[in-house]
Amino acid sequence: MNMINLDHISANPLLPEVQEAMIKAIQGNYGNPSSQHKMGEQASEAIEQARESVARLINCKAPKEIVFASCGTESVNHAVKGIALANSDKGKHIVTSNIEHNAVIRSLRRLKMMGFQVTSIPVDKYGRVNPGHVIKAIREDTILVTIMHGNNEVGTIQPIKEISQITREKNVLFHTDAVDSVGVVPIDVQELGVDALSFASNPFYGPAGVGGLYIRAGVKLWPLLEGGAQENNKRAGTENLIGIIGMGVAAELAKRDMASRVSHLKNLRTILLKDLPSYIDEYRINGHPEHCLPNLVSLSLKYIEGESVVLMLDDDNIEVSTRSACASGSLRASHVLLSTGLGFADAQGTLVITFGIDNTEDDITRFLAKLKTTVKTLRDYSPLYHK
Amino acid sequence: MNMINLDHISANPLLPEVQEAMIKAIQGNYGNPSSQHKMGEQASEAIEQARESVARLINCKAPKEIVFASCGTESVNHAVKGIALANSDKGKHIVTSNIEHNAVIRSLRRLKMMGFQVTSIPVDKYGRVNPGHVIKAIREDTILVTIMHGNNEVGTIQPIKEISQITREKNVLFHTDAVDSVGVVPIDVQELGVDALSFASNPFYGPAGVGGLYIRAGVKLWPLLEGGAQENNKRAGTENLIGIIGMGVAAELAKRDMASRVSHLKNLRTILLKDLPSYIDEYRINGHPEHCLPNLVSLSLKYIEGESVVLMLDDDNIEVSTRSACASGSLRASHVLLSTGLGFADAQGTLVITFGIDNTEDDITRFLAKLKTTVKTLRDYSPLYHK
Numbered sequence: 001m002n003m004i005n006l007d008h009i010s011a012n013p014l015l016p017e018v019q020e021a022m023i024k025a026i027q028g029n030y031g032n033p034s035s036q037h038k039m040g041e042q043a044s045e046a047i048e049q050a051r052e053s054v055a056r057l058i059n060c061k062a063p064k065e066i067v068f069a070s071c072g073t074e075s076v077n078h079a080v081k082g083i084a085l086a087n088s089d090k091g092k093h094i095v096t097s098n099i100e101h102n103a104v105i106r107s108l109r110r111l112k113m114m115g116f117q118v119t120s121i122p123v124d125k126y127g128r129v130n131p132g133h134v135i136k137a138i139r140e141d142t143i144l145v146t147i148m149h150g151n152n153e154v155g156t157i158q159p160i161k162e163i164s165q166i167t168r169e170k171n172v173l174f175h176t177d178a179v180d181s182v183g184v185v186p187i188d189v190q191e192l193g194v195d196a197l198s199f200a201s202n203p204f205y206g207p208a209g210v211g212g213l214y215i216r217a218g219v220k221l222w223p224l225l226e227g228g229a230q231e232n233n234k235r236a237g238t239e240n241l242i243g244i245i246g247m248g249v250a251a252e253l254a255k256r257d258m259a260s261r262v263s264h265l266k267n268l269r270t271i272l273l274k275d276l277p278s279y280i281d282e283y284r285i286n287g288h289p290e291h292c293l294p295n296l297v298s299l300s301l302k303y304i305e306g307e308s309v310v311l312m313l314d315d316d317n318i319e320v321s322t323r324s325a326c327a328s329g330s331l332r333a334s335h336v337l338l339s340t341g342l343g344f345a346d347a348q349g350t351l352v353i354t355f356g357i358d359n360t361e362d363d364i365t366r367f368l369a370k371l372k373t374t375v376k377t378l379r380d381y382s383p384l385y386h387k
Numbered sequence: 388m389n390m391i392n393l394d395h396i397s398a399n400p401l402l403p404e405v406q407e408a409m410i411k412a413i414q415g416n417y418g419n420p421s422s423q424h425k426m427g428e429q430a431s432e433a434i435e436q437a438r439e440s441v442a443r444l445i446n447c448k449a450p451k452e453i454v455f456a457s458c459g460t461e462s463v464n465h466a467v468k469g470i471a472l473a474n475s476d477k478g479k480h481i482v483t484s485n486i487e488h489n490a491v492i493r494s495l496r497r498l499k500m501m502g503f504q505v506t507s508i509p510v511d512k513y514g515r516v517n518p519g520h521v522i523k524a525i526r527e528d529t530i531l532v533t534i535m536h537g538n539n540e541v542g543t544i545q546p547i548k549e550i551s552q553i554t555r556e557k558n559v560l561f562h563t564d565a566v567d568s569v570g571v572v573p574i575d576v577q578e579l580g581v582d583a584l585s586f587a588s589n590p591f592y593g594p595a596g597v598g599g600l601y602i603r604a605g606v607k608l609w610p611l612l613e614g615g616a617q618e619n620n621k622r623a624g625t626e627n628l629i630g631i632i633g634m635g636v637a638a639e640l641a642k643r644d645m646a647s648r649v650s651h652l653k654n655l656r657t658i659l660l661k662d663l664p665s666y667i668d669e670y671r672i673n674g675h676p677e678h679c680l681p682n683l684v685s686l687s688l689k690y691i692e693g694e695s696v697v698l699m700l701d702d703d704n705i706e707v708s709t710r711s712a713c714a715s716g717s718l719r720a721s722h723v724l725l726s727t728g729l730g731f732a733d734a735q736g737t738l739v740i741t742f743g744i745d746n747t748e749d750d751i752t753r754f755l756a757k758l759k760t761t762v763k764t765l766r767d768y769s770p771l772y773h774k
Contacts, residue, residue, distance in 0.1 A: 003426070010419035011426065019413050022629070026406050026413075032397035032595070035708065036694070037701040039390070039398065070457030070596070073614040073624035103614030103623060110613060202625065208419070209457070209627025224611060226497060227460040227490030236490060237460035238589065240596025242409070243627060307423070314424040321422065 004363045007319040008295060008356035009152060009180060014246070015205040021249040022207065025242045033239055034230060043241055050248025057204075057251040058197065059188040060214055067213045067234045068244055072179035072200035074224065075213040076103035078235070079175045079196040082221030083144050084111050087173065091141030092116045097129050097158070098339040100148050101177055105335075108146075126288035127156035127340045134163050138170050145174045149197075150181035153323055153336040153352060154287035155296035157181070164193030173219060179203065179211070183254040184295055185262060195219050201243070205357070206250030210243035261357050265294040268355045272297055272364050279372040286340060286350070295356065300342060301349040303385035304378040309351055312374045318367055321352045345384070391750045394706040395682060395743035396539060396567060401633070402592040408636040409594065412629045420626055421617060430628055437635025444591075444638040445584065446575040447601050454600045454621045455631055459566035459587035461611065462600040463490035465622070466562045466583040469608030470531050471498050474560065478528030479503045482559075484516050484545070485726040487535050491564055492722075495533075513675035514543035514727045521550050525557050532561045536584075537568035540710050540723040540739060541674035542683035544568070551580030560606060566590065566598070570641040571682055572649060582606050588630070592744070593637030597630035648744050652681040655742045659684055659751050666759040673727060673737070684740040687724070687733045690772035691765040696738055699761045705754055708739045732771070 005013070014022070025046070031039025033047050048063070055063040069075045084094060096108060098120050108118045121133040129147055138145070145167050150157045160176055167174040175196040181187055182197075183204020189197055196219060200211035215221065215234070227236030254261075273285065276299075286298035301309065306322035313320055323334050333347035342350075353367075379385040392400070401409070412433070418426025420434050435450070442450040456462040467490075471481060483495060485507050495505045508520040516534055525532070532554050537544045547563050554561040562583040568574055569584075570591020576584055583606060587598035602608065602621070614623030641648075660672065663686075673685035688696065693709035700707055710721050720734035729737075740754075766772040 005426070007418075007422060007424065007426075010422045011417070011430070013416045014413060022413050023410050026401060026409050026594075029400045030398070031394075031706075035394060035397045035706070036697050037394065037706045037708075038704075039392070039394075039706055043398070070461070070627060071612075071624035074457070074612050076614065077612050077623075101614065103612075106613035106623070110609065200625070207413075207627070207629060208625045209630060222497065225458075225461050225464050225490075226493035227463065227488065236464075236493070237458035238587070238595045240457060240594070240627060240630060242594060243596060243630065310423050317425075319418075319422070319424045319426055321424075 002317065004318045004367060005356060006353045006359070006363065006367055007321040009352065009354040010321055011208065012202050012205045012356055013358060014207060015250060015253060017253060018206055018246045018250045022242050022246040025245045030241055033241065034228065046241065046245055047239060050244045053248040053251040054212055057187070057255045058182060058199070058214060059190050061190070062217060064232055065214055065217055067215060067231045068239065069211040069213055069235065070240065071209055072177070072198055072211045073103040075198035075200070075211045076101070076177050077107050078213055078224040079198055079215070079221065080104060080107040080144070080146055081111060082224055083173055083175065083196065083219065084116055086220040086222045087143045091143045093139050093142040094118050095134060095137045095142055095145045096120050097123060097147045099123050099127050099151055099336045100146070101152060101179070104146055104148065104177055123339050125341050127151055127154045127286070127336060128288055128291060129158050129163070131159055131162040131166060134166050138166070138172055142170070142172050145172055147176060149176045149178035149187070150185065150293045151287070151336060152180045153334055154298045154340065155293040156288040157185070157291045157293065160192045160194065168193060180293065183251065184293060186258055189214050201247035201250055204250050204254040206247040207243045210240060210247045262294050264357060265355050268359055268361065268364055269294055269297060271361055272353070272368070275364070275368055279368045280375050284346065286337060286342065295354050297353040299351045299353060300337070300346045301351065301375055302346065303382045304349050304375065306348060306350045308378050309371070309374055312377070313370055316370050318370055321354070322350060323352055389704065391705045391754060392743060393740045393746070393750070393754055394708040396739065396741040397708055398595065399589050399592045399743055400745060401594060402637060402640060404640060405593055405633045405637045409629050409633040412632045417628055420628065421615065433628065433632055434626060437631045440635040440638040441599055444574070444642045445569060445586070445601060446577050448577070449604060451619055452601055452604055454602060454618045455626065456598040456600055456622065457627065458596055459564070459585055459598045460490040462585035462587070462598045463488070463564050464494050465600055465611040466585055466602070466608065467491060467494040467531070467533055468498060469611055470560055470562060470583065470606065471503055473607040473609045474530045478530045480526050480529040481505045482521060482524045482529055482532045483507050484510060484534045486510050486514050486538055486723045487533070488539060488564055488566070491533055491535065510726050512728050514538055514541045514673070514723060515675050515678060516545050516550070518546055518549040518553060521553050525553070525559055529557070529559050532559055534563060536563045536565035536574070537572065537680045538674070538723060539567045540721055541685045541727065542680040543675040544572070544678040544680065547579045547581065555580060567680065570638065571680060573645055576601050588634035588637055591637050591641040593634040594630045597627060597634045649681050651744060652742050655746055655748065655751055656681055656684060658748055659740070659755070662751070662755055666755045667762050671733065673724060673729065682742045685737060686740060687729060687737045688762055689733065689736060690769045691762065692735050693737045695765055696758070696761055699764070700757060703757050705757055708741070709737060710739055
């Protein structure tokens with residue numbers, strides 16, 4: 001039986017057009033974009049074309065404000081560490097939220113070792129930041145606010161526009177980790193009003209290991225990778241040309257098909273949430289009911305462990321996840337779920353189901369039927385479950 | 388007429404086997420190596436296989452000592468900044484040489500801004516470091532020596548083994564930037580005795596934008612990219628799976644074909660040097676006559692500018708370079724050439740000719756003939772030239 005991928009947040013398939021462009025690039029033997037001769041020019045043009053496509057996807061008016069990176073994590077490290085270190089003469093205080101990705105958390109932990117102070121603000125039961133808390137957290141010496149756009153574990157979308165109004169008023173720089181939002185929902189850096197925004201290519205069906213950072217012109221930051229003059233002196237290193245070409249094509253398609261993709265994903269999500277009660281009981285849906293990514297459902301199942309469900313569904317060729325792949329292998333309960341007030345046991349019983357444009361309504365039905373028997377089997381074994 | 392690529396150091400073509408493996412990976416729709424399910428396992432296995440191939444290429448006994456990166460520049464930044472920052476409790480002094488790549492130079496410049504001190508030691512007229520100077524430069528508070536393996540502008544190979552005997556005796560960590568050596572000449576990290584070694588995939592006909600760092604087990608360093616637990620907690624971020632698979636195959640082939648490749652490149656180099664005097668006069672060959680990369684000739688032409696030669700040869704579909712692509716666009720004379728004692732004018736008149744396994748003896752002959760007419764044309768226009 002065919003594999004059903006309901007773990008798109010870990011790995012999206014490459015679109016046929018993206019595959020084609022990458023294969024063409026592999027066979028085309030491009031040169032080095034920094035070379036002075038013809039072979040170099042061709043490569044350079046391909047990179048700038050991809051930069052324009054990515055810029056259009058997020059309504060960035062000057063493609064030079066896009067700096068390519070090797071992944072979302074690099075972009076986040078670049079933005080958070082780079083802005084903090086380059087602006088430390090103005091202050092050493094940073095504001096963040098309790099539900100950030102590890103790339104932000106660990107970058108901030110590193111900065112704390114270097115003398116910075118960090119205030120992390122709480123979220124409500126839906127995993128959402130109250131902009132009022134941002135106002136309160138900003139101090140005289142605050143130089144940066146970093147709060148993510150769409151959460152990778154519960155799907156909640158933060159009030160970024162409201163927060164940027166605050167940071168602009170307070171003259172503090174604002175970075176948002178939008179790795180799981182860009183290409184999935186409409187993102188407009190002008191409207192959001194952020195100074196820096198991290199993204200990756202795979203969430204919109206481009207290759208893994210390719211990402212980028214939007215940095216508003218004039219924002220000072222130390223490059224994370226230093227050496228040559230690539231990327232307008234903001235990111236040294238020979239470019240992953242094949243990957244960047246793939247991301248460019250994926251960005252074009254994401255922009256073109258955004259409305260129909262969102263509608264398809266929302267439909268799958270609605271069906272799943274509507275049908276769930278006929279298959280299982282004693283569960284909770286995490287995340288905000290309205291301000292949320294259309295492709296993600298976070299489902300906490302009482303009395304059982306999410307990891308066991310993942311492994312049993314895997315035997316039936318259905319791929320789901322307990323949390324983002326980046327955090328897999330960790331035995332600790334998700335800090336995001338605990339921050340929303342979920343108990344430890346319920347956090348451990350959580351599945352993250354993420355749809356893609358290749359999923360069908362039948363996938364949802366087959367998943368629900370398998371989930372029902374899996375949950376029954378596991379609950380029958382569970383010492384916590386008595387019914 | 389076909390293009391003749393004599394600028395392999397800027398961009399090597401992908402080998403057919405590498406192309407094939409990457410195309411298969413693109414079409415194979417692998418998952419995320421960190422996922423817990425089947426699709427993830429397949430991806431994880433592909434990465435570990437590539438890691439083993441790369442480890443074998445440099446005789447690294449424990450593949451876990453290899454950390455993949457997005458380019459040689461990332462590896463260098465990771466090693467230099469990461470080792471310095473993680474070991475600053477022991478001291479803040481670093482020793483380097485005058486002929487390093489910008490990735491090392493700019494990483495060190497950044498560290499200086501953070502309170503580190505750097506001693507840069509000179510090279511002889513061949514661009515070679517005298518190990519005695521390393522002994523003298525090491526102080527009580529020296530924590531790191533970083534000296535490159537094979538120079539990307541003059542081709543000189545440094546006495547790495549001799550230097551590592553010194554650093555081991557003095558209990559100082561030693562990193563070598565071997566980006567233009569790994570896969571080109573035999574490299575054995577056991578024999579070299581280094582603690583960290585940076586490399587990239589393209590010099591051995593793998594994809595650009597993929598590299599790696601050998602870090603001897605037990606060496607403390609701060610990760611440059613922090614977030615998830617990828618790469619044994621040494622480099623966070625979703626992997627460039629397609630690129631890594633390509634590098635793995637390229638590494639296998641480089642190991643298998645090392646002897647015949649070196650022999651072919653040496654032959655081309657010998658022919659070029661032997662025939663040169665019949666085509667042009669008043670030139671100098673830079674770099675060490677014996678301790679040198681087999682694929683590189685640095686040629687300083689009197690009375691003319693290298694850049695003009697590059698552009699005129701480009702019109703004839705012959706690609707050469709004035710210096711590494713990373714430094715292109717810079718109007719300053721090469722710091723490497725100036726360090727060897729070359730005058731400013733001669734440094735500006737320098738061509739870097741780099742061969743690849745796809746070059747033939749005929750390429751050399753055609754290049755020399757075109758070089759002769761180009762040099763004559765330019766010298767006839769040169770106000771410096773009177774003959």
